[in-house]
Amino acid sequence: MTEKPTIKVIEFYSGIGGARVGVEKWAAGSGNCTIKTVASFDMNDQANKVYRRVFNQATTSKGIEHLKLQEIQKLTADMWLLSPPCQPFTLGGGRGDTAGDSDNRCKSFSHLTKILNDLPADSKPKWIIIENVPQFSDSDAIANFKAVLDSSSYNYQGVTTSPESVGVPYQRKRFYLLCSRVSAIQDFNKKYATGEERVPSVGCFLKSRGIDITAGHSDKNLVVTPSVFESHPTFLFDIVSEDSASCSCFTKGYGKNYKGSGSLLLLPSDTHSVKRSKQETEQRFVSGNDILSSKLRLRYFSPEELLVLHGFPPSFTFPDGMTVIQKYRLIGNSLSCDVHQILAQCLLEGTATQTQPDS
DSSP: OOOOBEEEEEEETOTTSHHHHHHHHHHHHHOSOEEEEEEEEOOOHHHHHHHHHHHSOOOBOSOGGGOOHHHHHTTOOSEEEEOOOOGGGSTTTTOOTTOSTTSGGGHHHHHHHHHHHHSOGGGSOSEEEEEEOGGGGGSHHHHHHHHHHHHTTOEEEEEEEOGGGGTOSBOOOEEEEEEESSSOOOOHHHHTOOOGGGOOOHHHHHHHTTOOGGGGGGOGGGBOOHHHHHHSSSOEEEEEOTTOSOBOOOOTTTTTOOSSSOOEEEOGGGTTOSOOOSSOSSOOEEEHHHHHHHTOOEEOOOHHHHHHHTTOOTTOOOOTTOOHHHHHHHHHTSOOHHHHHHHHHHHHTTTGGGSOBOO
């Protein structure tokens, strides 16, 4: 029996391992190779605890900007997975459109760009996947990275997409850069995106992934108290129901910062109380005053529900003693495993023979 080739992966800015999960899901489905993560790097202690629990593998907490070329070279990785800090490129982070080496938060990514440039040709990764916010695509940081790709004979393709395009009822638009030194890259938009018309409702999707959304309806800890709406009477809260076609992006502030941090879930008895309009079959954005006057009952999505919306399997669990807010923060800082699964397919389908059997 022919031994499956192994793709050796380094996961930079690993968080709770979302990029790894996505690539491993692709490998498990394809059956023609295995994924071996040879190193992961992140400075978030809470995320590293989760990573160790889930993957039984320690994450190096050393700052990426302090890594030496020789440290990376000896890992002999076939693939790099990167999700650099997004704050330099977001409005909340005080971004400039040309954020690059001048922003201290870009130093680690700039350092990796230099390492990639300086690695000998036979030590450069065959494949790279980068994830960040859409504004990253116009930054000096990615322009500098592309210059190294050009000089190192990489093919690359930029993709701006959301989990909705791969069949998940979740809006999290991100920019991805797919890079390959060994083969052409399949066109994501033409070959793999399902189209939003095929996306199931939030409740149906969660059920298909083994999560009973009704189980959270009786959890008093998830109920949003009236004081939240009293404190934000004119703010428009994003409200969805089990039957909604999608929900908004969940950020690290979910459950704590109510402005733009993610959707709230309407409890079943109130699903017909949401205002209707000719333009919308469901009024998504409702002010705090209207929520109070309509006596709508709302709850937060549970951490388990958010994990599944991000593409993590139901078996993914957090360490004991971690608070709900800590879980929300880690999930909000993560990424879509489902999108990464399809991106890996675009990048790796038919190219696994470029690797060697693991020795």
